[in-house]
Amino acid sequence: MKKSIGILGGMGPLATADLFRKIVLMTDAARDNDHIRIYIDDNASIPDRTAAILSGGADPLPAMTESLRKLESCGADCVIMPCNTAHYFLPRLQALTEIPFLSMLEATAKACAARFPGKTAAVLATKGTLSAGLYQAALKKEGVSFLIPEDAEQDALMRVIYDGVKAGKGPDTYRADMLSVVEALTARGADYFILGCTELPLAAQALSLPQPTVDPTAELAKAAIRFCGYSVKDL
């Protein structure tokens, strides 16, 4: 029996569409019926994760749990969520379900260790993700060296994510911010960039960013494809 994927989505919607598309494109399939069955709850009502972690914003866990229950009742064999910051809540979600809930952070850290041994990563992520130490812990576990942005760089990244991609704006609105962050981190010794917020692979693609990157959305897609017993076709 082939396994299926449940996507706990909506964080944000465009990133959810990006994850879905990457799973389809990277599944080694020659016709519709060779593909993986995927259930998606693109739940736009989930409160902002960074606001919940840093500034007492509404708790997203109840809405995430409601989505998890819907994916369970559909029959999903594993669950994934295309939001790095949301992984702050992953241990609590994993405790709520019998279904394997795959970690985007773990998939990404393993990909960094395999693809860039001995090199230094720069972690580009939201304030919520970095304040909670989510990537720091995952990368340390895999022995990956890394840098994180300084405060002003982090503010620029938040503008790229919230005022740019999540607001549905084009690359002209965030080019200067994104390039300034990448250049500053390169000057401090970064060899490659972890696009550790699901809006950032979309920004990097729109900007045709030339630096080497690791795309956690793509790494999560590959991990889920393999979990389901299918072969991965590189993009």
Next chain:
Amino acid sequence: MKKSIGILGGMGPLATADLFRKIVLMTDAARDNDHIRIYIDDNASIPDRTAAILSGGADPLPAMTESLRKLESCGADCVIMPCNTAHYFLPRLQALTEIPFLSMLEATAKACAARFPGKTAAVLATKGTLSAGLYQAALKKEGVSFLIPEDAEQDALMRVIYDGVKAGKGPDTYRADMLSVVEALTARGADYFILGCTELPLAAQALSLPQPTVDPTAELAKAAIRFCGYSVKDL
């Protein structure tokens, strides 16, 4: 209370991802929480629709009904499906549910009448869709004049759809077939093209097709956004 969308998908998976992305991009929203909640069952096990209509292939209705039930139990307020050929089964699916099931054919025919009054459409679609007269009936109802491909052109289109897009191949594999069909129909008097199989907007985009087109996936996305009470933002 905001309304949600259920997508009965998997026919094919890449077309389902395309519809999802178009809904997100065309919803007039400035942040994650302004978006529409979308439930998707990307059901890759649904048997081929053209084979069922034309050559006694397995009946897709049971698998489609199973997906419909899952979308209902998630709480979808309307249902749409990104497969023109599958609309052969639409009256039977509509009879099985209380939820409004929006028609891609109807949305497309209305868009043709509004955008190209007095002009002649060429309908590019699968053999199943055209043999069943699905677009012919929808266009006649809106008073839209149209041409359909001849047999050899139709064979070329099926290669574009099945051996190209559904098989995950790039535009080099189907460029000659697609262009020959478009040129022959233009010579016979077509003013614009209905990309009436959900794989064809993907092919047209990959080929940067210069002819005026109507994209049924985009028209269905707009109809669903409006049904849910949201404003449409053009791509």
